[in-house]
Amino acid sequence: MAETLAAPLIAADLDSWLVERRRSSVFEVERIPFGDMVGWHFEPVTGNLVHESGKFFAVEGLHVRSDYGPVREWQQPIILQPEFGILGILVKRVGGVLHCLMQAKMEPGNVNDLQLSPTVQATRSNYTRVHRGQGTRYLDYFVAPSRGKVLVDVLQSEQGVWFYRKRNRNMIVEVGEDVQAEEDFRWLPLDEVWRLLRVDNLVNMDARSVLSCLPVAVPDWMDTAAPGGDSFGDAVRRSLRGEGRPHRGGAHILNWFTQVKTAYHTSVNRIPLAEVSGWYRTDKEISHQDGKYFSVLAVAVRTSNREVARWTQPLIAPSGQGVAAFVGKRIDGVLHVLAHARVEPGFVDVVELAPTVLCNPSNYRDIPLSGWPPFLHDVLTADPGKVRFSAVLSEEGGRFHHAQTRYMLIEAGQDEYTQVPPNFEWMTLRQLTGLLRHSHYLNVQARSLVACLNAAG
Amino acid sequence: MAETLAAPLIAADLDSWLVERRRSSVFEVERIPFGDMVGWHFEPVTGNLVHESGKFFAVEGLHVRSDYGPVREWQQPIILQPEFGILGILVKRVGGVLHCLMQAKMEPGNVNDLQLSPTVQATRSNYTRVHRGQGTRYLDYFVAPSRGKVLVDVLQSEQGVWFYRKRNRNMIVEVGEDVQAEEDFRWLPLDEVWRLLRVDNLVNMDARSVLSCLPVAVPDWMDTAAPGGDSFGDAVRRSLRGEGRPHRGGAHILNWFTQVKTAYHTSVNRIPLAEVSGWYRTDKEISHQDGKYFSVLAVAVRTSNREVARWTQPLIAPSGQGVAAFVGKRIDGVLHVLAHARVEPGFVDVVELAPTVLCNPSNYRDIPLSGWPPFLHDVLTADPGKVRFSAVLSEEGGRFHHAQTRYMLIEAGQDEYTQVPPNFEWMTLRQLTGLLRHSHYLNVQARSLVACLNAAG
Numbered sequence: 001m002a003e004t005l006a007a008p009l010i011a012a013d014l015d016s017w018l019v020e021r022r023r024s025s026v027f028e029v030e031r032i033p034f035g036d037m038v039g040w041h042f043e044p045v046t047g048n049l050v051h052e053s054g055k056f057f058a059v060e061g062l063h064v065r066s067d068y069g070p071v072r073e074w075q076q077p078i079i080l081q082p083e084f085g086i087l088g089i090l091v092k093r094v095g096g097v098l099h100c101l102m103q104a105k106m107e108p109g110n111v112n113d114l115q116l117s118p119t120v121q122a123t124r125s126n127y128t129r130v131h132r133g134q135g136t137r138y139l140d141y142f143v144a145p146s147r148g149k150v151l152v153d154v155l156q157s158e159q160g161v162w163f164y165r166k167r168n169r170n171m172i173v174e175v176g177e178d179v180q181a182e183e184d185f186r187w188l189p190l191d192e193v194w195r196l197l198r199v200d201n202l203v204n205m206d207a208r209s210v211l212s213c214l215p216v217a218v219p220d221w222m223d224t225a226a227p228g229g230d231s232f233g234d235a236v237r238r239s240l241r242g243e244g245r246p247h248r249g250g251a252h253i254l255n256w257f258t259q260v261k262t263a264y265h266t267s268v269n270r271i272p273l274a275e276v277s278g279w280y281r282t283d284k285e286i287s288h289q290d291g292k293y294f295s296v297l298a299v300a301v302r303t304s305n306r307e308v309a310r311w312t313q314p315l316i317a318p319s320g321q322g323v324a325a326f327v328g329k330r331i332d333g334v335l336h337v338l339a340h341a342r343v344e345p346g347f348v349d350v351v352e353l354a355p356t357v358l359c360n361p362s363n364y365r366d367i368p369l370s371g372w373p374p375f376l377h378d379v380l381t382a383d384p385g386k387v388r389f390s391a392v393l394s395e396e397g398g399r400f401h402h403a404q405t406r407y408m409l410i411e412a413g414q415d416e417y418t419q420v421p422p423n424f425e426w427m428t429l430r431q432l433t434g435l436l437r438h439s440h441y442l443n444v445q446a447r448s449l450v451a452c453l454n455a456a457g
Numbered sequence: 458m459a460e461t462l463a464a465p466l467i468a469a470d471l472d473s474w475l476v477e478r479r480r481s482s483v484f485e486v487e488r489i490p491f492g493d494m495v496g497w498h499f500e501p502v503t504g505n506l507v508h509e510s511g512k513f514f515a516v517e518g519l520h521v522r523s524d525y526g527p528v529r530e531w532q533q534p535i536i537l538q539p540e541f542g543i544l545g546i547l548v549k550r551v552g553g554v555l556h557c558l559m560q561a562k563m564e565p566g567n568v569n570d571l572q573l574s575p576t577v578q579a580t581r582s583n584y585t586r587v588h589r590g591q592g593t594r595y596l597d598y599f600v601a602p603s604r605g606k607v608l609v610d611v612l613q614s615e616q617g618v619w620f621y622r623k624r625n626r627n628m629i630v631e632v633g634e635d636v637q638a639e640e641d642f643r644w645l646p647l648d649e650v651w652r653l654l655r656v657d658n659l660v661n662m663d664a665r666s667v668l669s670c671l672p673v674a675v676p677d678w679m680d681t682a683a684p685g686g687d688s689f690g691d692a693v694r695r696s697l698r699g700e701g702r703p704h705r706g707g708a709h710i711l712n713w714f715t716q717v718k719t720a721y722h723t724s725v726n727r728i729p730l731a732e733v734s735g736w737y738r739t740d741k742e743i744s745h746q747d748g749k750y751f752s753v754l755a756v757a758v759r760t761s762n763r764e765v766a767r768w769t770q771p772l773i774a775p776s777g778q779g780v781a782a783f784v785g786k787r788i789d790g791v792l793h794v795l796a797h798a799r800v801e802p803g804f805v806d807v808v809e810l811a812p813t814v815l816c817n818p819s820n821y822r823d824i825p826l827s828g829w830p831p832f833l834h835d836v837l838t839a840d841p842g843k844v845r846f847s848a849v850l851s852e853e854g855g856r857f858h859h860a861q862t863r864y865m866l867i868e869a870g871q872d873e874y875t876q877v878p879p880n881f882e883w884m885t886l887r888q889l890t891g892l893l894r895h896s897h898y899l900n901v902q903a904r905s906l907v908a909c910l911n912a913a914g
Contacts, residue, residue, distance in 0.1 A: 031867065043590065084719040144716055153712040155719070169715055217708070251674070257609040258626055259601055262541040262612070348806060349896070438895050439806070 009199050011192065021104040021184060022114045024249035025305040029108045032300045033283045037312040039296070041160065047274025047281075049296070049314055056123070057081035057399070059286075059296055059314055061276035062164060068343040070371060073277045077286055077296055078164045078346060079316065079399060083124040084155065087140040088171035088207045090119040091151070091218070098190040098218060101138070101181060107397025108301045109315050111404065115204040115394060116196065119185065120171075120223070123370060137182055141173045148173040151217040155439045156447065157352060159395065160344025162294065162316050164270065167439070170210045172217050183457060184305065190214070197455040200392045201404065205448065208393065211448075212447040213436050215240055215454070231351040232388040232411055234336040236453050242430035244334035250434075256425050260341035261351045263422075270347045292363045294318045297401060320362030321392070321441075324445040325379045325408035327356040328388075329416065329426075336426040338375075338417065344443065353435070356424070360428035374421055382410045389456045393448065407455055409447055429453060460483040466656050468649065478561040478641060479571045482762040486565045489757045494769040497755070504731025504738075506753070513580070514538035514856070516743075516753055516771055518733035519621060523723035525800040527828060532733045534743055534753055535592055535621045535803060536856060538771065540581040541612065544663045545599040545628035547576040547636060547674070548647075549607070552703075555675060557594070558638060559664065563756045564854025566772050569859065572661040572851060573653065576642065585608050594639055600793045605630040608674035610852065612896045613666060614809060616852065617801025619751065619773050621727065623895070624805070627667045629674050631889045639764070641762065647671070654912040656874065657849045658861065662905065665850070670909040673698055684746045687866055689785075689845040692792040693910050701791035707891075713882050718797035718808045720879075725802045742774075749820045753773045754858060774858035777819030780900040782836045782865035784813040785845075786873060786883075793883040794872065795832075801900065807901040810892070813881070826870035831878050846913045864906055866913050886910060 034042070039052045049059035062078040090101040105117035122136045141148050144274075152172040159166075181187050188196075193211065197203050201210075228234065238244065248256075279288050286296040300312045326337040342354035357379045364372050388409040395403035420426075433450055435441035442450065467475075468848065496509045508518035510862070519535040536799065547558040562574035579593045593794035598605045609629040616623075638644050645653075654660050660668075685691065695701065705713075736745050745754040757769045783794040799811035814836045821829050845866040877883075890907055892898035 064670075082722070082724075143711060144712075148706075150712040151708050153708075153715040155715055169719060251608055251610075255601075257606040258610045265539070315854055440897065 006222070009195055010202075013109075014029060014186070014188070014192070017186060018104060018114065026303055027113050027305070028107045029113075030300045031284070032298050034314075036300065037281060037298050037314070042273075042312065045274070046272035047305050048272060050332060051304065055083075056313075059206070059273060060164075060346060061271040061273045062402060063269045063271045064345040066343060066345075068264040068266060072232065073279060075271065076288075076293070076365065077273055077276060077279060078270075078320075079162055079166065080164050080270075081354050082130055083164050085123040085168045086120055086139075086142050086174060086266040087118045087168050087210050088120040088138075089207070089210045089214075090138060090148065091172055091174050091214075091262050092176075092187070093174075094187075094444055100186045100190060100193050100211075101179065101185055102188050102193065104184045104186070105204070106305065107204070108304060108313065108393055109399065109403065110397035112201050115397065116207055117204045118207050118210050121206050122396075124149050137185075138179075142169075142171050146173055148175040148178075152210075152213045152343070152437075154213065154437060156317050156444070157440070158346055158444050160346035160352070160443065162346070162400070164268075164346045165345065165348050168206070170213055170214060172210060174218075179269065194451075194454040196391070197393075197452050199393050200388055201394045202449075204240060204394060205396045205444065208448040208451040209444055211434070211454075212442070212450040216433050224448075231336075231457065232409075234388060235330060236429060236456055239335035239429035240433060240453070240455075242428070242429070243334065246334065246431055247331045247336055247426045250431060253425060253427060255355070257351075259343055260423050261349070264343060266343055266345065268350075268352050275313075276345075292319055293360070295405045299401070309371065314398060315401040316403070318360060318395075318403045320358045320360050322395075322403075322405035323357060323376075323379060323408065324355045324405050324449060325357045325375075325410055326373060326446075326449050327379070327410050327412055327417065329412040329414055331414060334383050334428055335411045336428055337432065338420060338424050339427050339432060339446070341423045341425070342443065347440075347443075349440045352431070353441055353446055354443045355446050355449050358443075374424070379408065382408075389452050391452070394425050405445065405448075407452055409449065409452065463602060466652055466670075467659075471643070471645070471649070474643060475561060475571065482563065483760055484563045484570050484762070485759045486570075487757045489755050489769065491771075492740060493756050493757065494755050494771070497769060497771065499730075503729035504733070505729060513541075513770075516730060517621075518728040518730045518902060519802060520726045520728045521723065521802040523721060523802075525723060527634040530684070531749070532728065532735060534730055534733060534736060534744075535727075536619055536623065536728075537621050538580070538623050542580040542625045543577055543596075543599050543628060544625050545576045545577040545595075545630060546664070546667045546671075546907070547595060547598055547605065548629055548631050549633075549644070549669075550631075550644075551644075553782065556644045557647060557650050557668075558636065558642055559645050559650065561641045561643070562661070563760060563762065564661070565756050565770065566856065566858040566860065567658070567661075567854035568660050568859050572854065573659055573664055574661045575664050575667050576710075578663050594642075595636075598632065599626075601630050603630055604634075605632040609667075609670045609894075611670065612697075612892060613899070613901070614798055614804055614897070615901050616778050617803035617809070617900065619803070619857070621803045622805050623803065625666075627665060627670055627679045627894055628749045629670060631675075650913040651908075652887070652911050655848050658851050660908075661851060662853045662901065665908040666901055666903040668911075669890070669899070669904040672911070673890050673893050687757075688914065689792075689866075690913050693886060693913055696792035696886035697890060697910070699885070701885070702789065703791065703885045703888055704788045704793055704883045707888060710882060710884060710888055711757060714798055714808075716812070717880050718806070721800060721808075723800055723802065723807050725807075738827065745776075748778055750817070772858040772862070773856060775817060775852075775860045777817050779852075779860070779862035780814060780833070780836065780865065781862050781906060782814045783810045783906050784832060784834075784836070784867050784868055784869055784874065786869040786871055788871060788883060791885055793885055794889065795877060795881050796884050796903070798880045798882070799900065804900075805899075806897045810889070810898055810903055812821050812903050812906050815900075831881070836865065836867060839865075845869050848908050848909070862902065862905075866906065866909065 338356040795813040
């Protein structure tokens with residue numbers, strides 16, 4: 001199917017389904033004082049924000065000391081969620097075309113209530129029913145013994161600046177049998193899912209994370225494309241397939257990554273939230289004294305289509321819109337992206353691969369250009385003719401309040417960026433995505449951008 | 458070269474070189490009271506055993522709660538060594554034959570003083586010279602920019618029951634240029650290195666760990682063998698090459714591993730050594746009240762061939778000889794081994810793949826058979842005709858006192874063990890060793906046995 005950027009990104013029937021889903025449910029989110037939360041409270045001595053069940057998650061403090069980056073020591077609130085949840089997408093081949101069972105799901109932190117989510121998006125508390133709600137639909141396919149064929153099952157990290165060691169199972173399960181799409185669900189052909197990534201705030205973070213693993217799990221889907229052309233999209237597909245010679249061999253890439261991991265010493269200690277310095281708490285928020293980074297706040301939710309009809313919970317609200325961008329270029333004709341081996345204090349293994357640029361630019365508003373992260377200025381001022389993908393997408397609406405990030409793919413010329421800082425390395429898309437089978441390699445924003453690569457023109 | 462088990466395992470000239478190296482140096486190790494250690498002391502409040510520099514390592518306490526295994530909660534002393542060391546072997550092709558530069562190195566915990574070690578075996582404290590000794594020889598090849606070609610560089614765990622999150626860089630670097638073997642070093646052909654693994658307490662733990670990665674790094678070395686025969690060794694080589702159909706696909710193996718990882722909840726908290734319950738401290742040792750598991754003790758060392766001529770240090774002394782065994786069998790003609798996804802509290806990611814059996818049998822002397830770990834009794838009473846490899850090898854002599862483990866490969870019939878407990882899975886050698894490129898998969902005893910596979914007859 002020939003398809004141009006001018007075509008509508010959302011097919012009319014999908015659009016009307018989304019509108020209908022949004023209308024058919026009550027979903028009201030209201031900011032409330034911490035004191036109005038039910039089941040949540042600040043522990044007397046530690047000041048940690050916890051749920052009375054000891055489940056779900058908690059907000060505690062972190063003390064970080066590191067010889068990486070310009071800031072060597074700081075304290076901050078952090079979300080603790082030691083349980084492993086399941087993010088799973090059910091896929092099925094229909095007439096040779098791979099389809100994904102996507103869910104229209106409302107989350108309290110979403111700017112637009114409803115986004116497209118994986119088939120299953122469940123914390124362990126959810127699916128073991130700590131909150132005594134309804135069961136999680138389609139869960140049977142994702143727990144052993146599965147009713148389908150498990151193509152992907154890998155623990156992947158989430159934001160290491162907001163979460164302490166949070167990881168979820170990213171799963172893809174293929175079914176042969178017919179599986180009925182229930183009310184909030186819809187089977188979508190894969191091409192359409194990729195296209196929907198271009199729509200602002202539609203495909204949610206969990207879906208993007210799971211979708212990033214799909215080309216690795218089902219390599220034959222790519223063989224239907226004919227990447228003989230010279231477009232960025234063609235170069236993406238060739239690089240994903242592993243065509244052409246990488247700038248650096250696989251052993252070199254792993255050597256570089258291990259070197260960065262061992263070059264820095266980062267000590268991360270959990271501390272009571274009450275002892276976190278530089279932050280203050282009012283009855284409605286916990287914020288940094290400079291107004292930067294993020295705040296912790298509380299919301300009340302009333303809904304008609306979730307396991308539980310009413311609840312209150314804390315959310316993390318970033319102080320501004322983030323930017324996550326891979327700079328790519330063709331080296332001897334093969335598309336490479338510039339990966340950043342980045343320290344985030346909440347990572348289990350401290351360093352993971354991130355996009356070339358990943359930050360909240362508003363945190364640098366009072367800092368001179370020389371103190372900005374590498375490549376940030378270039379990305380913010382990139383020639384629109386070089387921008388191959390750009391969309392504002394949301395971080396997880398179950399934990400984050402209006403957390404939006406501009407995701408970008410920018411193509412540079414072969415002669416640009418020939419010298420890069422030691423924590424950066426050029427990798428082909430095959431090299432990058434080959435690491436997705438394993439934990440501890442690609443951070444969540446890098447995974448989002450890997451999914452978006454499939455949507456690049 | 459035709460070679461039989463009756464051939465001498467150590468060539469005469471190598472043997473005389475080892476004897477000569479042992480004779481040429483003074484190396485005296487003496488147990489001393491803790492109070493006679495220099496630079497080491499128990500901290501006043503915590504009781505932690507630390508070095509005055511804050512470097513090297515420390516002995517603290519651990520409190521473990523887990524829903525895995527028969528014992529759900531315990532406390533124990535544990536070694537903390539947050540630095541990343543380098544374990545590196547230099548390799549070179551001479552006349553088409555791969556050679557390894559091995560070191561004859563004395564360690565205070567070795568039962569026999571001297572063992573064959575990697576070219577470089579250095580903690581960060583060593584190679585940044587905290588102890589103000591001589592520099593580490595050949596180190597230039599292993600730090601960036603390397604003078605050779607880095608084939609392997611991966612952080613691998615060490616004993617998660619004795620170390621808290623200890624990992625070392627396992628590196629293999631190939632040189633093209635001639636590199637002179639200095640006094641304590643010797644270039645050995647790879648076939649000879651494999652054969653030496655059959656000699657009790659000769660190839661040390663660090664060397665075995667690095668050597669396990671070699672077949673993955675240099676796959677072409679295997680092509681010189683002609684694995685058409687029916688011997689166990691031939692089946693090993695075919696399975697390492699990836700010939701034949703695995704019992705379970707790669708996606709299933711990763712699914713199973715993630716499932717085990719997420720099925721258990723293990724909480725691991727560091728506590729002061731003084732608060733560890735069930736253990737007692739005298740002036741010469743810290744031991745468990747039942748005389749099981751291990752003791753912490755102190756030694757004084759006098760030597761003529763190390764960076765520092767005299768020192769004192771603590772060591773961990775296990776209470777008995779360990780056993781580490783892979784049970785293997787041919788499934789439809791393809792050799793598989795039975796891997797155990799095992800919780801060790803000191804692992805960064807809590808679960809790694811271990812041999813089928815890994816334990817200290819003396820810890821079970823007063824426990825009825827029904828309480829023994831799976832397969833332990835079978836391994837201890839295995840028909841000698843099914844034992845394909847058996848040697849007593851040492852754990853790292855720089856931290857462990859006389860820590861010996863019997864490493865075994867046992868071949869079962871295809872019809873045996875068709876039902877295994879959920880934490881066990883059959884894997885081909887290609888599936889198992891393919892994971893060695895990455896951290897957090899194979900524990901140190903599994904890696905030792907992977908090296909020993911190359912020595913199996």
